[in-house]
Amino acid sequence: MRMLEVSDLGHTYQGKDGAHTAIDGLGFSVEAGELVCVVGPSGCGKSTLLRTIAGLVRPTSGRVMLHGTPVDGVPSDLAVVFQDYSRSLFPWMSVTRNVEFPLRKLSRRKRAARAAEALSAVGLGKAGRKYPWQLSGGMQQRVAIARALAYRPALLLMDEPFASVDAQTRFELEDLLLRVRREQDTTILLVTHDIDESVYLGDRVLVLSKSPATVVADLDVPLGPVRDQIGTRASGEFVDLRARVAGMLQGNTPVGAR
Amino acid sequence: MIGLAGFFALWEAASRTGLVPDYYLRPPSVVLPTLVRLLGDNHFQRALVATVLATLIALVIATAIAVPAGLLLGSVPVVRRAVMTLVEFLRPIPSVAIIPLAVITVGSGPETKIGLAVYAATWPILFNTMYALDEIDPLHVQTARAFGVRRLSVLTRVALPSAAPFVLTGVRLALALSLGVVISTEFFTGGTIGLGQYAMEAAEGTNMMAEVLATTVLAGALGLGANAALEWAHRKAFAWSLPRGGER
Numbered sequence: 049m050r051m052l053e054v055s056d057l058g059h060t061y062q063g064k065d066g067a068h069t070a071i072d073g074l075g076f077s078v079e080a081g082e083l084v085c086v087v088g089p090s091g092c093g094k095s096t097l098l099r100t101i102a103g104l105v106r107p108t109s110g111r112v113m114l115h116g117t118p119v120d121g122v123p124s125d126l127a128v129v130f131q132d133y134s135r136s137l138f139p140w141m142s143v144t145r146n147v148e149f150p151l152r153k154l155s156r157r158k159r160a161a162r163a164a165e166a167l168s169a170v171g172l173g174k175a176g177r178k179y180p181w182q183l184s185g186g187m188q189q190r191v192a193i194a195r196a197l198a199y200r201p202a203l204l205l206m207d208e209p210f211a212s213v214d215a216q217t218r219f220e221l222e223d224l225l226l227r228v229r230r231e232q233d234t235t236i237l238l239v240t241h242d243i244d245e246s247v248y249l250g251d252r253v254l255v256l257s258k259s260p261a262t263v264v265a266d267l268d269v270p271l272g273p274v275r276d277q278i279g280t281r282a283s284g285e286f287v288d289l290r291a292r293v294a295g296m297l298q299g300n301t302p303v304g305a306r
Numbered sequence: 307m308i309g310l311a312g313f314f315a316l317w318e319a320a321s322r323t324g325l326v327p328d329y330y331l332r333p334p335s336v337v338l339p340t341l342v343r344l345l346g347d348n349h350f351q352r353a354l355v356a357t358v359l360a361t362l363i364a365l366v367i368a369t370a371i372a373v374p375a376g377l378l379l380g381s382v383p384v385v386r387r388a389v390m391t392l393v394e395f396l397r398p399i400p401s402v403a404i405i406p407l408a409v410i411t412v413g414s415g416p417e418t419k420i421g422l423a424v425y426a427a428t429w430p431i432l433f434n435t436m437y438a439l440d441e442i443d444p445l446h447v448q449t450a451r452a453f454g455v456r457r458l459s460v461l462t463r464v465a466l467p468s469a470a471p472f473v474l475t476g477v478r479l480a481l482a483l484s485l486g487v488v489i490s491t492e493f494f495t496g497g498t499i500g501l502g503q504y505a506m507e508a509a510e511g512t513n514m515m516a517e518v519l520a521t522t523v524l525a526g527a528l529g530l531g532a533n534a535a536l537e538w539a540h541r542k543a544f545a546w547s548l549p550r551g552g553e554r
Contacts, residue, residue, distance in 0.1 A: 099448075102452050103452075104448055104451055104452060122451055122452060122454055123454075124454050126452070127452065127453065128448075128449070128452040128453075130445060130448075130449065132445055135443050135445040135446065136445050136446070136448075136449045138446060138449075138464070138467070138468075139546040139547070140467045140468065140470070140544070140546050140547075141467075149450075149453065149463075150453035150454070150455075179545075179546055181546060199453065
């Protein structure tokens with residue numbers, strides 16, 4: 049089943065010093081159950097793309113279809129994990145309350161059950177009563193991931209989710225994401241500027257051009273569902289793929305576009 | 307506390323050495339026992355209750371007006387642009403300056419002092435609420451929006467809790483103002499009971515300066531106590547908003 053279809057998407061900001069086209073004629077699709085990474089140079093419009101899919105920004109052209117329905121406003125079965133966990137979690141709520149935040153339509157008991165389940169899935173089963181600012185950065189981002197998972201979205205959008213944590217924590221969170229996604233069969237679109245991360249995590253990698261962003265290449269990542277930080281990153285396929293992505297990002301002729 | 311003790315010591319010294327005639331400025335060693343005696347006096351007790359009650363009622367009314375108004379002004383730029391000039395015109399008018407007008411038009415009942423205190427107390431709460439809304443993290447709003455929270459609900463689920471510590475600070479500022487205005491109005495209005503009126507009547511008697519000063523000290527103590535209570539509530543309820551010195 050086709051979960052997401054983006055066709056001919058464009059967005060132009062009207063700024064003080066003229067118009068700025070962030071994305072232009074972008075098109076791709078994501079199948080249900082896939083984890084697709086979008087990688088592109090800094091400032092190429094990746095975040096705009098993501099916010100457009102989330103219905104937070106209205107595109108100036110083109111359209112976004114979420115399981116067959118055009119996106120107009122914020123879709124009800126979509127969750128976003130932002131890069132800046134410290135600003136995306138609500139500091140006045142406990143960890144549990146944060147995770148329960150999107151579940152207000154459920155009964156109190158169901159909310160509590162879902163939150164507990166999501167928190168234990170990210171290894172924070174005992175932190176529910178703490179406040180976000182009492183946790184480390186990596187743990188805060190786990191809370192943000194738990195909040196998104198508890199919502200059980202059809203599509204999970206992640207905007208540079210691991211860019212603000214240290215390298216060790218990033219590896220842990222990447223593996224956490226792969227595990228959770230195997231267990232819960234979530235469809236994920238993850239935006240990153242980190243080439244290695246995009247290849248390590250993705251079933252597919254979409255390479256974007258410099259601003260205004262267009263899709264330069266759409267690469268399959270044949271590394272299988274189970275990956276390993278040391279073994280996978282050392283494998284020939286990984287090394288080869290990351291070199292191809294790096295080459296394309298540096299503006300060499302696109303190869304392998306399909 | 308040291309500052310307060312020093313102030314009383316200085317006052318005692320000034321009065322004892324004759325720096326100021328002690329007929330007018332009775333020393334604390336006379337004033338404080340007078341205050342203790344007054345606190346046991348039925349007439350004085352009623353005055354105290356009347357003043358405290360009027361202050362609290364004014365504070366509650368002012369909060370009920372200023373918080374929704376602040377939310378409105380803080381979140382709808384059109385409304386804000388439309389009424390800000392009026393607000394900036396009214397705000398600098400000290401409520402003490404309109405006491406005579408209010409006494410003549412409204413009368414000298416408790417509604418006058420409460421009304422004037424509401425006027426004074428509304429501004430700090432209104433401005434703190436409004437500016438707190440300007441400071442809301444746009445990512446908090448986007449997060450809520452992305453989880454399908456509608457714009458109006460964002461106001462109550464995100465904006466209000468996020469602004470709450472600033473609102474409480476506004477209430478704290480408003481409390482002192484409200485108390486001051488209530489007592490000032492009581493000075494002017496003969497028909498009402500309250501600490502201000504009690505001090506006024508005491509001043510007309512002979513050799514009653516100790517009672518006037520005792521009432522003044524009590525007004526200060528009330529403000530101090532109420533402020534401490536609100537600060538405590540702030541620390542309890544809004545621990546998340548306190549500076550944490552980089553500790554994570």
